[in-house]
């Protein structure tokens with residue numbers, strides 16, 4: 387796998403870190419990019435005042451935006467997130483000499499890789515967090531098939547339960563005002579972000595409920611979950627997974643323009659396949675104390691995140707009524723119905739996800 391360093395020169399301390407990161411990447415099996423093949427990983431060194439985006443030619447390229455601060459950020463997420471968005475990166479890295487490197491992810495995770503030894507040790511620790519993310523595989527493309535049965539064109543009692551659960555999430559205060567993407571980037575870059583991540587805004591979490599043995603209804607991507615109104619557009623019927631092509635198959639109405647299904651459809655697909663007793667799934671950016679949690683902060687919509695969550699669930703005493711944590715991100719809960727899940731977890735929900 388190839389890596390590329392690009393962007394601004396940065397100051398001496400940032401320069402030293404970039405050198406150490408390059409060496410650490412090579413120890414981890416990456417090679418400097420040559421020729422025309424798109425790199426797997428890009429370190430884009432940015433100026434925090436005017437972050438210049440790296441525009442990848444391929445979705446397979448994982449871009450980090452790296453900048454330095456003299457002192458630790460007061461609110462790492464609030465400061466790191468705009469960098470991430472404006473630089474069109476997958477992850478923002480904020481280096482504070484003597485402290486370490488703060489990671490900020492698209493899922494609004496923020497955590498510190500502390501500086502405990504020399505530059506090489508810090509670089510190795512950063513690469514250990516970064517390389518698995520760069521190697522992960524996004525499964526966010528949709529294949530729309532106009533084969534939704536006419537009797538489902540206006541939805542059913544399941545799509546009603548999804549609309550109701552979306553309103554309930556809002557009442558519970560679980561649909562936080564997202565970072566206003568359109569204030570951070572222009573129209574052109576917004577389109578780039580939507581194409582790259584398959585999002586139409588920032589993730590609010592998602593909801594799904596089983597239709598039958600193989601199919602489930604799921605909320606669309608980038609839509610306000612308190613306003614899931616039109617089945618076939620805001621709530622989509624996932625009817626398959628084309629694994630070789632990495633595409634989620636969605637059954638739609640012939641004449642209605644569908645939104646894309648939530649990027650986490652792959653995670654829900656795996657859970658419904660593995661556990662026939664699961665009737666519904668809720669994913670929110672909140673936390674429940676004491677739940678088992680994933681180790682690695684894989685991006686939403688990756689095969690790896692889906693696998694980690696499915697594995698954690700499978701290890702639960704009752705996978706069909708369980709809550710598992712996605713570290714620095716949120717929780718995924720299973721149950722018989724959305725109403726049952728929300729009734730069960732609402733009293734335990736912590737609105738703030740602990741960052742570790």
Ligand SMILES: [Zn+2]
Nearest residue numbers: 493589591716
């Ligand atoms: Zn999420």
